[in-house]
Amino acid sequence: MPIELNINGDTITLEIDPRTPLLDVLRDRQRLTGAKAVCREGFCGACTVHVDGQPVPSCLRPVGMLQGCRIVTVEGLAPSGTLNRVQQAFIDHDVVQCGMCFPGMVMTLTEFLDREPSPSRDQIKTALVGNICRCTGYERIIDAVLSMQTEAAK
Amino acid sequence: MDACHFRCAEGQAFEKGHFEREQTRTCALFDKTGAAESIDCSLFISGAAKMTAQNGFGQILSPLSVDEALAAMAHGAVPIAGATWVMRAPLRHEPLPGQLLSLSGLNDLHDLTIDTKCASLGAMTTHDKLAVALAPHADLSGLAAAAGNSANPGIRRVATLGGNIATSAFAASDLAPALLAADATVILATASGQKALPMETFLASRAGLGHGGLILRVEIPRSPRNAAHARLPMRKAGDYPCAIVSISVSVLAGMIADIRIAVGAVEPTARRWTALEDRLIGTAYDPARAEAEARKLTDGFTAREAIDAPGWYRLSVLPVLLRRAFLKLQAGV
Ligand SMILES: Cc1cc2nc3c(=O)[nH]c(=O)nc-3n(C[C@H](O)[C@H](O)[C@H](O)COP(=O)(O)OP(=O)(O)OC[C@H]3O[C@@H](n4cnc5c(N)ncnc54)[C@H](O)[C@@H]3O)c2cc1C
Ligand code: FES
Ligand code: FES
Numbered sequence: 111m112p113i114e115l116n117i118n119g120d121t122i123t124l125e126i127d128p129r130t131p132l133l134d135v136l137r138d139r140q141r142l143t144g145a146k147a148v149c150r151e152g153f154c155g156a157c158t159v160h161v162d163g164q165p166v167p168s169c170l171r172p173v174g175m176l177q178g179c180r181i182v183t184v185e186g187l188a189p190s191g192t193l194n195r196v197q198q199a200f201i202d203h204d205v206v207q208c209g210m211c212f213p214g215m216v217m218t219l220t221e222f223l224d225r226e227p228s229p230s231r232d233q234i235k236t237a238l239v240g241n242i243c244r245c246t247g248y249e250r251i252i253d254a255v256l257s258m259q260t261e262a263a264k
Numbered sequence: 265m266d267a268c269h270f271r272c273a274e275g276q277a278f279e280k281g282h283f284e285r286e287q288t289r290t291c292a293l294f295d296k297t298g299a300a301e302s303i304d305c306s307l308f309i310s311g312a313a314k315m316t317a318q319n320g321f322g323q324i325l326s327p328l329s330v331d332e333a334l335a336a337m338a339h340g341a342v343p344i345a346g347a348t349w350v351m352r353a354p355l356r357h358e359p360l361p362g363q364l365l366s367l368s369g370l371n372d373l374h375d376l377t378i379d380t381k382c383a384s385l386g387a388m389t390t391h392d393k394l395a396v397a398l399a400p401h402a403d404l405s406g407l408a409a410a411a412g413n414s415a416n417p418g419i420r421r422v423a424t425l426g427g428n429i430a431t432s433a434f435a436a437s438d439l440a441p442a443l444l445a446a447d448a449t450v451i452l453a454t455a456s457g458q459k460a461l462p463m464e465t466f467l468a469s470r471a472g473l474g475h476g477g478l479i480l481r482v483e484i485p486r487s488p489r490n491a492a493h494a495r496l497p498m499r500k501a502g503d504y505p506c507a508i509v510s511i512s513v514s515v516l517a518g519m520i521a522d523i524r525i526a527v528g529a530v531e532p533t534a535r536r537w538t539a540l541e542d543r544l545i546g547t548a549y550d551p552a553r554a555e556a557e558a559r560k561l562t563d564g565f566t567a568r569e570a571i572d573a574p575g576w577y578r579l580s581v582l583p584v585l586l587r588r589a590f591l592k593l594q595a596g597v
Contacts (some may be wrong), residue, residue, distance in 0.1 A: 125330075128321070128324040129324065129351075129360055129364065151352050151355055152352070152418070153416070155416070158418060163417055164421050165421070166418050166421055167418045169420065170347060170348050170351040171351075172324060173342075173346065174324035174366070175368065182279065192434050194332075200551055218417070236417075236501070237417065239417060239501045239502040240415075240416025240417050240501075247472050
């Protein structure tokens with residue numbers, strides 16, 4: 111049976127094994143390569159996307175369970191050619207190193223900041239428990255997020 | 265194309281068990297290095313779907329009633345809830361079951377009610393929902409902490425109560441010891457009718473449930489006890505715990521009147537630490553003394569040797585975790 115998915119506002123129909131991880135559909139079928147395949151076991155968060163507004167690991171979500179859900183990837187967070195405020199803060203603060211973890215970080219933090227607009231340093235760390243970065247040491251990421259509050263208050 | 269034709273960039277052949285796991289990784293290597301001449305280019309184009317299609321598409325059934333679900337299970341369909349365990353089958357070198365059965369459409373399994381007598385927690389309740397709903401209740405706050413600190417936020421949004429406790433191969437469940445300490449009962453639907461199994465009996469029998477039992481909900485009798493959960497992951501958070509202590513205790517005039525202590529992640533299955541409960545009941549509520557008593561009784565466990573920690577380490581941290589659990593409650597008892 112064809113599977114209908116709503117990805118970044120577009121409805122697509124796929125003849126595909128319903129057990130296929132969403133991550134593989136995004137990357138291999140849709141060429142949405144923002145979500146990264148790193149651990150494929152739910153530990154690293156590099157594959158995080160929003161499903162019905164919730165950041166979840168796309169490597170463990172079979173597409174057959176996602177019909178009727180709203181899927182948003184890092185490519186769909188802001189209109190084409192623009193950045194959302196988390197992406198912009200990462201650039202402004204020169205946070206990104208290899209970049210492998212960043213699409214996942216952006217997805218997690220975008221939802222987190224919608225829920226918790228003025229988080230403490232510890233709250234940001236807790237929110238990022240499922241997003242592993244092997245390059246940055248995290249502190250600059252957290253500084254960038256905290257700076258968004260300072261800039262918003264100006 | 266046969267699995268053994270596949271080689272990664274290092275030239276390592278894939279065995280059947282690796283097949284599904286490595287297929288996209290293989291494609292990625294192919295993409296990056298161009299080194300895998302033996303791979304059919306169309307595999308790179310269509311990734312996982314194409315590969316699975318060669319063995320026929322799998323199926324995900326979506327029953328709308330428990331009876332329908334049981335009928336499909338009788339024919340070999342495997343239930344999936346959050347799918348966070350099932351989808352990792354290829355990493356465990358197990359085949360992904362051909363016929364899966366999504367429990368999402370079974371409304372009763374999503375129910376969660378807490379009244380003065382009982383907390384009834386539907387099997388499809390996710391870890392994050394459990395954590396939020398149970399946190400305000402002192403007798404349920406051990407289970408709330410277990411659900412709210414397990415795994416990582418993304419997994420907690422998806423992984424369910426039913427999926428967590430059904431998995432007999434998973435030793436490090438946070439929920440299992442917390443449910444043992446809470447005197448939980450598991451309500452199952454089976455072909456021969458509903459069954460209510462005390463958590464301990466459920467844990468002992470679940471491997472044999474096979475395709476026969478669907479967890480509907482877990483019931484916890486409300487109690488005047490206070491509960492706490494102490495776990496030790498290898499990283500500060502976001503990792504499996506190598507040892508867990510869950511307690512549920514009532515204290516009268518500084519003395520322990522009633523106590524449950526459950527240990528997880530140390531042996532293959534969580535269990536109550538009754539020898540220690542017997543030792544502590546009727547004594548003063550004293551975290552340091554509890555730790556000292558625990559240290560005398562750890563040789564009652566046969567600890568798991570596993571990649572995250574050796575058995576001796578799990579045993580050596582147990583008494584410390586007990587003290588931490590006691591300390592969490594000290595202000596309130
Ligand atoms: C990165 C990561 C970290 C983790 N860390 C922790 C941790 O720290 N602590 C912890 O406790 N857990 C941890 N887990 C395990 C996680 O909790 C389990 O993967 C999860 O609980 C399984 O739930 P699920 O709903 O996804 O189950 P599924 O994968 O859907 O199912 C798991 C098993 O249960 C069966 N099943 C599911 N629902 C039912 C039902 N209602 N009746 C009968 N059988 C059923 C399925 O057939 C399958 O065999 C972690 C997982 C990941 C991926
Ligand atoms: S690739 Fe999905 S969590 Fe790591
Ligand atoms: S920047 Fe390299 S992993 Fe995070």
